Amino acid sequence: MNRLASKWRGMVEAWRDYPLQQGAVWDGRYRIERLLGMGSYGQAYVCLDLQSNEFVLLKRNKPSKGGVGIELLRRESAIMEQLKHPQIPRRIAYSKRRRDEALIMEYVEGYNLEFAIYEKKTAFTAEEALRMLMQLMEPLRYLHEQGYVHRDVRIPNVLLRGGALHLVDFGLACRIGEQLPPGLRDALGEGSGLARDSAAAVKRRMRGAHPSSDWFGLGHLFLFVMYSGYEPPEGAEEKSWMEELRLRPEIEHFVGKLLQDEAAWTTTEQCRQELSALLDRL
CATH class of the missing domain: 1.10.510.10 (Transferase(Phosphotransferase) domain 1)
Structure with missing residues (x-):
């Protein structure tokens, strides 16, 4: 029974963390181009900023991680807001959409x-x-x-x-x-x-x-x-x-x-x- 419950929880988490689809627009501005990577608490996407016509990196909290993922993302945003260095990506914005949140930053291609x-x-x-x-x-x-x-x-x-x-x-x-x-x-x-x-x-x-x-x-x-x-x-x-x-x-x-x-x-x-x-x- 425990094994079945664990398997079911895993399926639910995988569904909740399903990546955003290519072409979807986040917050009416950032169009998803591709999934760049997925970590323990977040997902990273290359997006086109429809206002500036520049590529940016969108880091979204992993929904299955609940409040911990959001707390880490907010902490990261607050720290990056204080940093301005050519070897550190520039923070652009922070966006909330229903239960999801995202940190928008400079996309460093490489x-x-x-x-x-x-x-x-x-x-x-x-x-x-x-x-x-x-x-x-x-x-x-x-x-x-x-x-x-x-x-x-x-x-x-x-x-x-x-x-x-x-x-x-x-x-x-x-x-x-x-x-x-x-x-x-x-x-x-x-x-x-x-x-x-x-x-x-x-x-x-x-x-x-x-x-x-x-x-x-x-x-x-x-x-x-x-x-x-x-x-x-x-x-x-x-x-x-x-x-x-x-x-x-x-x-x-x-x-x-x-x-x-x-x-x-x-x-x-x-x-x-x-x-x-x-x-x-x-």
């Missing part, structure tokens, strides 16, 4: 780093990966100076557009030092009941309300990029990233500082300066 690695099979050298981090330091430094932390610096949230990197998806962002409401923390899996495996440890470090969480995200992103070109010897036992990647000592030292539990720098600008000096020596 593909993300996850697509580059896993679909295009692009491999990067250590220096190229460090230069990616250097580009991402700019929006992160700005974000932290405005008093916010991204908390989700990962390869799906880095867009490549004409050689420039853009930081996207501020759905988990918060104020530096902010304690999220208990209900929201539990919904996001950030409560005291979080599992203790390695994946949970990474999540716990990345979700802190301090700039060091984004530094950790950069370090983790660097390892993802480097492992895209790594082929372990056949039959070899799994080793630490230091043993497997065999980076130059100065690179290993810097990445280790990004990943360590204790904050290695006081500000992101200090982190950026150290990376800049490292790149000058390579």
Whole structure:
């Protein structure tokens, strides 16, 4: 009986979250061109703004997620309204339609780093990966100076557009030092009941309300990029990233500082300066 009820709930949720149809017009202004992606709490669409005749990104709350999806979307909208940086999408509007809500923002045409690695099979050298981090330091430094932390610096949230990197998806962002409401923390899996495996440890470090969480995200992103070109010897036992990647000592030292539990720098600008000096020596 429980299995049947669970299956029925899943069917209802899938129906409620059925994507908006191509050609449909949201709020009399934004025509749906295509579904761009679907996350845990939202759906993203490329739309044509019928007033400006420009393409925009429409991020809609997932109806099945109820109030949590709407709360996250409203938080994201409020934060993006405070941000103006060329590597961060510009917030355009916030729209409500019956029980659904949507955040309208600048559409950055390109593909993300996850697509580059896993679909295009692009491999990067250590220096190229460090230069990616250097580009991402700019929006992160700005974000932290405005008093916010991204908390989700990962390869799906880095867009490549004409050689420039853009930081996207501020759905988990918060104020530096902010304690999220208990209900929201539990919904996001950030409560005291979080599992203790390695994946949970990474999540716990990345979700802190301090700039060091984004530094950790950069370090983790660097390892993802480097492992895209790594082929372990056949039959070899799994080793630490230091043993497997065999980076130059100065690179290993810097990445280790990004990943360590204790904050290695006081500000992101200090982190950026150290990376800049490292790149000058390579």
